[in-house]
Amino acid sequence: MAAAPNVGGSLLGLAAARQTALIDNRRVLYAASGPNQADIMRRIISAETGGDYPRLKQGRLTAHEQQVAQELVQAPLLIDDGSDLTAESIAETAPYIQDLALVVVDRLQTAHNARLPLSGDRLPDASQLLASLARTLHVPVLAIVDSDDPALLGLLDADVTLTLAPTEVPAKVQVTVAERDFGTIGSAYLQHDLLHARFLDAEAAPAVRTAGKEPVRSLGSAVERELAEAVLPYTSGARQGLPASVTHVLAALRTALANNDQEALAEVGPSLAETAAAPQQLPDDAEGHRLAAALDAYNTPGSASATGQPAAGQPTSDSRHVPDDEDDAEAERAVRGR
Structure with missing residues (x-):
């Protein structure tokens, strides 16, 4: 999942984990190379309840939010936020997790950071190792990268890439899904709801209009x-x-x-x-x-x-x-x- 900073890649990865663990009740390994476990929990609670994320960061939870927090503790969501998190350690851990349904890696950081192994010029090797893990376990591995640079994405050589891009409409992003062998296979529009650490469905992008002409309609019969x-x-x-x-x-x-x-x-x-x-x-x-x-x-x-x-x-x-x-x-x- 490719998104420039502040576009929302982590939020969409978190949404996938939240849906799988809390709604589908299937086991998720959330490998957090950036955010810590407490922050991930607060984001999930905010998205689930509609509670204000800044307030939750202050430790002030309503009774309903406290109940959701207890349910989250019991949910099949395993969060690893170790500072020495590597692709090798994720690949070693995942096979021992019973009934694993999804791995989320949040995130691959393009800027080198000596404290974060999943950063800098190590990303292509990490991406290939995670792809091998997905094929071996027959489990989707969703790795979030903080860039939409085509040159970098080419080096990562992912099977499927979801790219988040800003649009002319504030708070709206376009998510484009592309497969390595067949190119673009679809797209959708989402709207930021940063106060609640989530995305919402958005209306389709408006038709393109040029001066003095009718809007350009969607192609195809x-x-x-x-x-x-x-x-x-x-x-x-x-x-x-x-x-x-x-x-x-x-x-x-x-x-x-x-x-x-x-x-x-x-x-x-x-x-x-x-x-x-x-x-x-x-x-x-x-x-x-x-x-x-x-x-x-x-x-x-x-x-x-x-x-x-x-x-x-x-x-x-x-x-x-x-x-x-x-x-x-x-x-x-x-x-x-x-």
């Missing part, structure tokens, strides 16, 4: 956007079962839509039409059914593409076939997953 959403479990790596060539084409669609890149969307159009027209062996589950329906919808006559490319099977100007009401109904059923 409804069918393309549904296909991009349906394929997310596969392009993110959460699910397997798609051929690499198919995954690559659909990941390119997601990247084009996420970047609002008309040229990239036009380039992927022919490959996307070919992919939608080819029979696919998809998993027999909810995700597989949704993707199959989205591919069918894209391949259905009449489902126009925002690229200007006809969808696979769509009639050209020489065709005399005009879709009737049954065709329209079939397309609607496909989009809704039949």
